[in-house]
Amino acid sequence: MPENALRFSLADFFFNDNPDVLTPPSDYLSWIGHPEIQTAMRFFGQEFLAAPRPDTEVLSHLDGGRRRVINMTSYNYLGLSSHPEVIQAAKEALDRYGLGASGAPLLSGTFDLHVKFARQLADFKQKEDCLLYSSGLGGNLGAIQGLLRKGDVFILDEKCHKSLIDGGTLSGAKMLFFQHNDPASLEAMLQKSKGKRALVAFEGVYSMDGDLVRLPEILEVCKQHKAATYIDEAHSTLMFGPNGRGVAEHFGLEHEIGMSFGTLSKSFGGVGGFVCSNAGIINYLKGYSSPWNFSCAPSPPVVAGLMKALEVATRDSSLRDAMWANVKYLSKGLKDLKLDLGGSESQVIPIIIGSSGEKLMRFAAEIQRRGLFLQPVDFPAVPAESRRFRISVSSQFTREQMDRALNIIEDVIVKGR
Numbered sequence: 001m002p003e004n005a006l007r008f009s010l011a012d013f014f015f016n017d018n019p020d021v022l023t024p025p026s027d028y029l030s031w032i033g034h035p036e037i038q039t040a041m042r043f044f045g046q047e048f049l050a051a052p053r054p055d056t057e058v059l060s061h062l063d064g065g066r067r068r069v070i071n072m073t074s075y076n077y078l079g080l081s082s083h084p085e086v087i088q089a090a091k092e093a094l095d096r097y098g099l100g101a102s103g104a105p106l107l108s109g110t111f112d113l114h115v116k117f118a119r120q121l122a123d124f125k126q127k128e129d130c131l132l133y134s135s136g137l138g139g140n141l142g143a144i145q146g147l148l149r150k151g152d153v154f155i156l157d158e159k160c161h162k163s164l165i166d167g168g169t170l171s172g173a174k175m176l177f178f179q180h181n182d183p184a185s186l187e188a189m190l191q192k193s194k195g196k197r198a199l200v201a202f203e204g205v206y207s208m209d210g211d212l213v214r215l216p217e218i219l220e221v222c223k224q225h226k227a228a229t230y231i232d233e234a235h236s237t238l239m240f241g242p243n244g245r246g247v248a249e250h251f252g253l254e255h256e257i258g259m260s261f262g263t264l265s266k267s268f269g270g271v272g273g274f275v276c277s278n279a280g281i282i283n284y285l286k287g288y289s290s291p292w293n294f295s296c297a298p299s300p301p302v303v304a305g306l307m308k309a310l311e312v313a314t315r316d317s318s319l320r321d322a323m324w325a326n327v328k329y330l331s332k333g334l335k336d337l338k339l340d341l342g343g344s345e346s347q348v349i350p351i352i353i354g355s356s357g358e359k360l361m362r363f364a365a366e367i368q369r370r371g372l373f374l375q376p377v378d379f380p381a382v383p384a385e386s387r388r389f390r391i392s393v394s395s396q397f398t399r400e401q402m403d404r405a406l407n408i409i410e411d412v413i414v415k416g417r
């Protein structure tokens with residue numbers, strides 16, 4: 001591998017020319033073993049030694065030592081993963097039901113908890129019915145793979161999550177990508193797809209940039225073409241809208257959305273995914289969505305914890321109000337430092353560094369040494385010219401933690417530029 005290993009990324013080693021399927025490509029092996037890449041890779045997969053609270057402990061890969069950090073990377077936006085009532089509900093369910101569901105939902109995996117929680121989620125999202133999955137990725141992949149067939153067209157915003165893309169690939173439908181949040185580009189794709197069944201997918205909050213879908217304009221185009229719609233509210237459920245139902249509620253357009261997806265691993269603080277829609281299509285998906293009907297149902301104690309999380313988050317607006325107050329405070333602090341925050345309109349706040357992978361990794365190491373856990377986001381997860389750090393704001397951040405984080409960011413990123 002030449003000197004400039006940092007110019008390459010995982011995007012360059014996808015096709016394996018090795019005759020043995022179980023041996024990685026030889027150029028990948030020399031790239032991943034290169035000292036520069038090994039240094040960069042240290043930032044990924046570091047171990048948390050406690051709950052993903054703002055004040056936590058990690059086993060730092062920088063030096064192998066335990067390090068207390070201000071954690072600004074977890075998606076635990078409302079602090080529900082370790083909320084005392086959530087923990088208590090999960091503990092009680094653990095005693096009663098045991099650890100796992102021990103079966104796929106169609107056979108022996110459906111418990112009263114699953115039925116109740118799916119009903120609660122459908123009511124919350126104001127749809128007729130809901131299907132619960134064991135993971136968010138499985139939910140997107142399974143719903144799309146179950147809905148679409150060869151001959152259909154799946155049209156996605158180019159910034160949609162990999163789980164939607166993989167669902168499209170599995171379904172056999174033709175996939176088209178419209179330019180990010182651009183109704184004219186979507187219109188062109190739908191014109192091309194005339195006469196075919198079409199499903200259009202977009203996200204409520206885009207996970208790398210923190211901007212919102214231009215929902216009124218996008219839905220208007222879909223309506224004109226009678227295309228079905230699918231919203232991924234992974235990063236917006238429980239945070240947006242007067243009742244926390246998401247970005248569709250925020251725009252007052254919930255009833256215009258065909259299918260609404262959410263994950264249970266972010267604001268809910270657990271793990272799993274769900275889709276809500278009309279009762280007929282949810283029932284149909286039970287027969288055709290493999291991650292639902294060929295996979296074990298979600299763990300009962302987790303479901304019990306999630307039911308409590310939904311109750312806690314929706315009984316009043318205090319958690320999301322606290323989160324929004326923190327978004328306001330941190331965004332102002334970062335803007336005062338003249339940092340490039342892209343078009344963020346949410347609790348996902350990127351700090352865009354630019355094209356230098358070397359700088360990104362140098363900053364990442366220094367930030368962590370100073371006690372802030374802020375992961376670098378590199379190409380191909382984001383475009384090579386906009387490598388970044390990404391803050392996930394939590395309702396649990398204190399002013400003192402945010403001030404300390406802003407100081408570290410100023411010292412390392414602003415002064416190190």
Ligand SMILES: Cc1ncc(COP(=O)(O)O)c(C=O)c1O
Nearest residue numbers: 135136137161163207234263265
């Ligand atoms: C937009 C979006 N959709 C779906 C998922 C998958 O969710 P999960 O991590 O719960 O499997 C993610 C995860 O990061 C995501 O950002």
